[in-house]
Amino acid sequence: MKPRTWFLLPARTVMLLLFAVPMLIVAAYSLLTRGAYGGQGAPWTLANYARLLDPLYLEILLKSFWIAALATALCLLLGFPLALFIARARTRKTLWLALVTLPFWTSFLVRTYAWMFLLRDTGLINTILLGLGLISEPLPLLYNDAAVVLGLVYGYLPFTVLPIYAVLDRIGPELLEAAEDLGATPAQVVRRIVLPLARPGLLAGAVLVFVPCLGAYLTPDLMGGGKSILIGNVIQNQFTNARDWPFGAALSAVLMVIVMGLLLLVRRKTSEHGGLP
């Protein structure tokens, strides 16, 4: 074998063991029959996939797409100006970047609970608003779809800021100066120079947010109070309460195929425009 092959062996092994094998296990489970009390076994069947055609699950899938898309759009909307600010900052760039990544130092679960403490009836926000006399009844801030989206946007915002920042940071100031010299207003500079150049970062950020949001189950459960169900919750429930691993595996497999299809689409789109970073 060529030395190149040897050098690639560790990476290939990791990819195989940590990515390909688990996916194959999921695929295999999705074709098995559920045991009477959980577990799975023979015979091989496509019944789990047939169950997916139930409009109930399609409806939940659609809703999950809608919530994930909304969260992604909001993340981009908030993440782009923030990334632009950091990229253009003359000083303290490292500090701003550190602040963006700071939330990762604590667990996502703890941070979600912190939001619940802020939003609940006796939480900080309602207490202040009640204290100021602006409202007479606590606002129902928690346990609805808006709270779920808020939780997702909060959780995944850094994933849009960082790739967008990476792209914006590489845009030389001379480009922007040239645009201004030629008479472009600041808005025109952003729209005609910065945004097109930031496209790969925006796309990478969108993918990094959309994919985990699509499979999220913790946030809908905690912030949504279990009142709305996303596809991630259905899958989780199959592996826990319902003890139907094959059906859960089939749901996961379909979700993975959809996500992969979307990624391929994005890739094709971006390679027409110069590729992902």
Next chain:
Amino acid sequence: MRRRYFLPLLGGAAASCRRSARRLYVYNWSEYVAPETIPGFEREFHAEVRYAEFESNEELLAKVFAGNSGWDVVFPSHYFIPPMVENGLLAPLDHARLPNLANLALASPPWDPRLAHCAPYMIGAAGILYNPKLMAEPASWNALWDPAVKGRITMLDDPADTLGAALKRASRSLNSTRPAELAHARDELIRQKPLVRAYLNAEARDQVMAGDLMAAHLWTTTSLQAIAEAEHLRFLYPREGFAEYCDCAVILRECRNPELAHDFVNYLLRPEVAARIAQHTATATANAAARRLLPPELRESEALYPSPETAARGEYFATLPAAAQQLRDRVWTEVKAA
């Protein structure tokens, strides 16, 4: 939970220095023994207990159903005992080694009438925890369907319990597998959904205590924790009936030291040991002799030990066939998606 998990391990490490080869692997629900329960057994029986905790039956089953789990004594809920027996996972109990079985109040439970494989440990149930300052006594499940409670109640985020409540409200069995009855329960839960603030388990406790909620569909133990902190709260079992479950000690067939495992189960069945556990966890013990040793406020608690009239309205969850489980899961998903 972490601390509890760790201390016995440290104790175990010390014991192994003294060359005690007798080792027992015990896997129990979190917060389900008194602090001195395990060290007491280790001292008296010169054995080392490796003790770990789980949070759900699924966690336990996932490990045990594969076989070779490494555990000796585990504590499944009662409705998993028939399938565990059927799958040959459990060792039969040797009654000659378990004289303390005589202390049990549940001497002939429906899931194992002759206690061939399990020793009932703790009993739990689900009812309504409510705030009498905010609402009248919810004597019936209908109280949780009353528009007056809109946004101020929670239901359990557990399909068996919450479908069970809707079925009981319609005077049906908790364990109904009839499509028409389940469809009715589903429609009623969907009708109730706008009134429900959220589907919550233990988290509902703090919200009832804070006065955010008028009432919560909740388990006994969680409710008693709330009442211990906020004495004005009340717990009751609605008149149409309620769900009960019983966590049991079982010895796995793979157990390497059945003699020691029997000693351990028998030790847990001692009145004074079981009473300490019941007192520490504020949970209803299945041990009648232990109940007599409890302080009066626990011993006479109507929530923990309902009067015979109330107890007669309780129904144990049953082990359901696969098709029924699938149907119920779909119904629950429909409620959640509505």
